[in-house]
Amino acid sequence: MKLFLRLLGFTAALVAVASLYFAPRLSISPDLNGDLQTASVDPMPLSAYCPGALAEVGGEQGTDLGSIDRVGKATFNLWGVEAEPLENGGLFAQVKSKDQSTKLLSANQTQAVSRPRLAGLAATYCPMPAAQGYFLAGDSGPGSESVLHLANPNDVDLVVDLELQLAEEVVQDRVPLAAGEHKLISLVSLSGAESSYAVRYQTSGLPVAAFMQLREVSGLNATGVALVPPTKPLVAGSLVGLVVAENAFVAPRLRVFNPGLESVDLNLQAINGEEFELVQIKVPAGTLVEKDLKLPAGASLISFEASAEVALSVRNDVITTKLDFEWLIPTEVFDRALFLRSPGNTQLVLANPSLTPIDVVVSSGTSQQLRLEPRSQQIIAVSRGELSISGSGFLASLHILSGAGYAVIQPLEMQNLGESIEVLVR
């Protein structure tokens, strides 16, 4: 009886506890998330700087030590404003407006050059000057030359700190820039004969325009030129415009730099239609890692995710009538229309890095509506002149392949903070 009563008590306890399951539980309202406010102020004037004509180090023969001169003439393709090249060779355009976008100001430049030591097609989008940035394309190895274009479009002097991440050491330099000055700096004196290095620049205050010009020769033949805008470290992003030629003789080469203090795991996917390439790299802190990408011919959309911020660039070599190459960088997704003026012999590479299809309207003389399937890209031939792409969530680049050489223009959003800034006040 005693045992039975105890067992009964135990069972009753179990039943009592189990029956709680049918009772509603008490819950606490979620934490307050702050007060979301929208504020608008007049943004800083929108500006763009194009580096202008390419530079040649050492004269035509390369024997004129210390000489660094511009050669030829760059073609500027401007949308929204008219601007004349500066005396220093560059082009600076500035517009003051609350409503800032590529429709207000969008510029790029191209230059075909054919000299004994400098030949190929160089093109770049002219982004807004920035206070800091990275170049991963540094190469001062045999047959290669890197020149840094640094321009101060402000009306005050400033100093730019340079930091070259070499294989064994970090080399630093400080470059004073007078107001309106554009300096051409051969990096060979800083990098030695290093064939792979990253360059970081940081101003003492106001933003500067910075570009890296790369030149290659093989024996007595010039084998390409490139003009690369700066990039910035990202945790995730995409790179569009990488088109591998059928006759590619060199695989695209990935460079990743980890500016942090701890190693970073990078997952990179290259999507080309049904083809899918996955690359996983561990990038030690403060190190530049290089890896060839085995990609099929055609356009590949590169998407990446990292455990912390990394800077990333991909080199693509092309052979037409000439050898030429280009360094591509990750670009931002456009959430609104993109406007630019297209040079000739151009193909527009549009990509959708998201998991949902998007519709865009491309206007280049005529308008056409396109549907971009998830994680896909399309190549469209566009004519010289005005080009606009309406839609949201797309990536775009201009692929230029001509007898003069090969170049890629990667447009960027043109906007300073100011309009409708959402601030969560806690």
Added chain:
Amino acid sequence: MSALSVAAVVVSHAKPEYLKTTLSGLSAQSLRPKHVIVVETAADQLSMDLARNAGFQLITPGNLSLNSAINAALDALPKDFGWIWILHEDSAPELGALHALAQAAEISPSVAIIGPKLLHWDDPRRIQQLGLTATKSGKPFLLVADQYDQGQHDSIADTLSASTAGMLIALDAWQNLDGLDEQTPIYAADLELGLRARAAGYRVMVEPSARISHAGLSMSGERTKSWTGGSRYVARAKAHIHIATTLLPLPMVVLLYLAMPAIVLAGIPYHLWTKRPGRILGQLAGWLWAWSSVGQRFAARARTRSLGSLSGARTLLASAKQIRQRKLDALIEMPDDPKPLTGLFVSNQAWFALLPLILSFKLWPQGAIFSEHLAPLSNQISEIFASTAAFGLPIGSGLDAPTDPFNWILLAIAAISPLGSDWAIGTWLFIAPALAYFIAWQFAAAFLSRPWLRTLVALGYSLSPFVLGQALQGNLVELTAALFAPLALLFGYRAVQSQTNARALRWAGLAAISFFGLATSAPSLAALAALILVSLGVSRPRRLVLQLLSLVPGVLAYLPWLSFWMASSTPELALSTSWATTGQLSLELAPWSLVLALAALFALFGLVRASAGLWFGGLSVVVGALAVAYFEPSNASPQLGLALLVLLTLGASGIKYSSKAMAVLTAAVFSGTVALGAYQAWEAKTLEVRESRLMPALVVAQAQANLGDVLTLKISQAEQIEAELIWGDGLQLEQRSVASKHLQAPTPSVEVAQLTAALLAGNSDGVADLVNKLEIGFILLNGEPSAIAQTEVAIGSMEFLQPAGKSEFGTLWRTEVDSSSAPETKPDPLRQEIILSLLIAALLALPSPAVVRGYRRSRRGEE
């Protein structure tokens, strides 16, 4: 044979069981008194019958004082005797008592009062009293008290006074001295009689060969309060004051009366520590009585001193040596019990505490811990105290809400941390599982006799997900509640079980502190614990009041919190007492639910062997704890932990025999427990530890210089731009609150957003005005370097902002605003009361010599 003519007066007050023995002893005296008269002041029929049957004269004059009763007897007797032998109903003389007293009376004509050797009623081998005197301060003092009678004090003769019980006094002396003073407190009456006799030139003696058994009903509190003039403690205090008034020089008496309030206040901690809270009321009542009857006291002094000088009497006061000896005698060592070998340390089970300590290796204290639920404490204890039981939070423009009740625990942790408050939380998390082992072991010891079973329970608890698991996750609040819950129940249970008041008071003090800790960390569990404590008190009504009092500090601390959230129409938030409380457990198959299910199965072992009380009581606690856990809106691990502890205790109580099967079972439970602990330790992520500063050094320094009156606008730039106004050196853990999570602090959001936008855009228009209007001293920009680089340039372009460097907190600029008025934090009105109640509990919890050394203060010895 003595030729003394003696009238024996027996004063009785309705205690026939004692009167019978007294009258019997009186009848058998070798020297027969000339008259025997019984004065029954309560007109008790049984007592009157006893007097009549013994053949003694009986009068019933009504409910009179002792003096009046004796005088009534004298009036009723013929005036043919020279001595009065005063006997109380509870003082039974031995055969030759009167004879011995009479012989002493014949020693000298000046001898007027002779006192007997009073023996314990129940144990006549022990002396209860042998002469009365006073200390130099006037406190009544027994020359001999509670000692075995081995003739060691038989040489005593002259004393200051003697007890009226068994006193032989010359009739003329009685009449000259006017007997006992009616206005004198009962405990001082006989002492004052002796004083007056000495002042009048009479000699007062004791005669050790006159032996009388005395029950001491007055001193043991068995008389009514009206008889003694209040409780035992009150009567003693009155007697002390009365004798002091008579004995001390006049300036000292005046000083004494003036200093009485201070003396009462100063005595409170001592009386609490000695576990005699009754003396506090005694002294208080004595003080009020003395002030209200000051005229009577001084009249008594004048009457005594009018009889003659007291200087001769001073030589008979207790010496310092006698007082010291008396204190030592009062501590009677109880016979040594065989020392149990089942204690935590004696049985070497304490070594097992190393297991939870080792498995907490990832919590090795290294500095301030940062997590979603943890932030550093202020490094100033005073700042933590200012945020404890306070109202008003330094958030936005100031949030009118109370600070978290759990701040009491934070204050305590910081105060006892040997490495400073920076390390306090880390140290607490690290040692908590080992502490839980000790606590659970002592909890189990209340119900289990075998040390290894207690160890099994203690390990099961301390290595469970509810203790070790919580510690490894940095769940400070839940872990703290898991320590206090078993403690509150254990101490409450001990208080109820205690046989002596001193021990019960000490356990109650500890229970009060533990319950306070529980109420400020897990109020829902505290409510369950309160129910259990009150139930225990009801089961032993003598301790019910103690059980209720032990809830007071916890209730006082929780009450303002509860009322605030009730008034805010969100009473459910009152169940969460800390910003650091973690979220609700979801009902799922997880280590904690598996552990509970296995423990429920293990509890079945107690089905046959556990006592009925333990079984059904334990099951009730388990059901209660699980029910509270189910409805708990935040992390219910303390409730589940308590259920686990009780289930393990129930199961272990069923393991009685050391058989092979039981050995295998316990080994399996032990291994499983340790394996679970190791798994948790292995799986746990290391908590982030870094320097305790929450703001850049410059801001901290400015905050210290301005006593916190510094306001910083912190802008976090990522995908979402966030702006926050931060006072002083940042929101320390004690400044964060449940209220700050759920109530919107008044903040000038529009202005803050506008200022933030302007700073981000680099547009300096109106920025200076906004900075001045909001009284912002610093601007801190935080975010990934690449994300904020452009903003740094934008802000840096504003000339009126001075760059103040970069740090791990971001980039800092200083404005021209030096100081701004931080919102005020005011103490809660009940803070003093909470502190007072905790102090009382702490004093009660402090072991007194009698408690610690296993000594017991003899209550008999105090008479």
